[in-house]
Amino acid sequence: MIPYGRQNISAFDLEAVLETLRSDFLTQGPKVPEFEARVAAYCGVRYAVAVSNATCALHIACLAAGLGPGDSAWTSPNSFVASANCILYCGAKPDFVDIDSRNYNMDPAALEAKLESAAAAGTLPRVIIPVHFSGQPSDMVRIRSLADKYGIAVLEDASHALGASYGDQRIGSCAHSDMAVFSFHPVKMITTGEGGMIVTNRRDLYERLVRLRSHGITKDPAAMDGDSDGPWYYQQMGLGFNYRLTDLQAALGNSQMQRLDAFVSRRRMLAARYDRLLTALPLTVPDRIPGTASSCHLYVIQLHPTGTGRTRRQVFEMLKENGIAANVHYIPIHTQPYYRGLGFRRGDYPMSEAYYENAITLPLYFDLTEAQQDKVVSVLSRALSI
Ligand SMILES: *Cc1c(COP(=O)(O)O)cnc(C)c1O
Helix, strand or coil, rough: CCCCCCCCCCCCCCHHHHHHHCCCCCCCCHHHHHHHHHHHHHHCEEEEEECCHHHHHHHHHHCCCCCCCCEEEECCCCCHHHHHHHHHHCCCCEEEEEEEECCCCCHHHHHHHHHHHHHHCCCCCCEEEECCHHCCCCHHHHHHHHHHHHCCEEEEEEECCCCCCECEEEEECCCCEEEEECCCCCCCCCCCCCCEEEEEECCCHHHHHHHHHHHCEEEEEEHHCCCCCCCCEEEEECCCCCCCEEEEHHHHHHHHHHHHHHHHHHHHHHHHHHHHCCCCCCCEECCCCEEECCCCEEEEEEECCCCCCCCCHHHHHHHCCCEECCCCCCCCCCHHHHHHHCCCCCCHHHHHHHHHHHHECCCCCCCCHHHHHHHHHHHHHHHHHH
């Protein structure tokens, strides 16, 4: 089977993990701060906080932004459920802004209209969570300026977008946001097995995030209530979690970071090759938005109606019968049974639903060969021709 995504683990990666296994620290040693420094330097941002996965990164980022019961936060329906679940973890109310038909990200025009009605009704959100779907950056200048107008925090779900850029800055620079979150799940741009990171330029958020990651505890005497009892002393100042990343994982992350640029350029080359090979077929390839560079995490196509009358499902199954494990990203979050139970309905975000009906994610990863890619294209051509 050709999967839709796959990690690449080199001999250097193996050696890095083995070296840490033989060292004094399996967790809370030197590898985690090194990994944070590497990602921060790459993105051009001041602070980075490594955590167990991007889901808990989103959770504590929302908490650090002050999200709580009585508040709401808005995200894109075209995302993994974690982008909205993090809002519910804080006891707040999730809501969605429909997507733009060009980049499949949160539509700034829809955001503007929704903010205007929310301002009139007194129901403005505390946080907006744009998602850089497929690695294609959202329209951050417009989203940030709308958020600023109403004093709302912006948290980028950049799970797909390590290595992408917006203007002349990398995603993760937080030039147009308060925080951004990355995922290091094996299908993402680099991997640590499970893993995530929050980046920010704000010292206050950084300090809150570090505390939330580890039980709400501090060991800094200056931050304590009263005097320290001695060098062993710590105080719990709030309710936090154990969301730490291990040194084993960070060692893999450090090694993978050294190949991030190679991962991104290979993916971009393969994506451009798909663009060329698919031109004659009845489908839409990802748009290249001027002023941005996608990390090419996912290669999504939109099928057009064809003379064959084959449905998206039939095309998907033909790919599968031919050894190609395509995927579909994403089932609109608000149509999930759990979210329908919260009052959302099919029809609420029509662009995301129309997009979903015709979407297929084709295989795209570092080790995908041109021969494998040719096979994907040839099976797809057969599925779409009479
Ligand atoms: C993968 C992903 C997440 C969750 O990441 P984990 O590291 O698996 O918790 C969140 N949002 C988006 C958009 C993702 O693709």
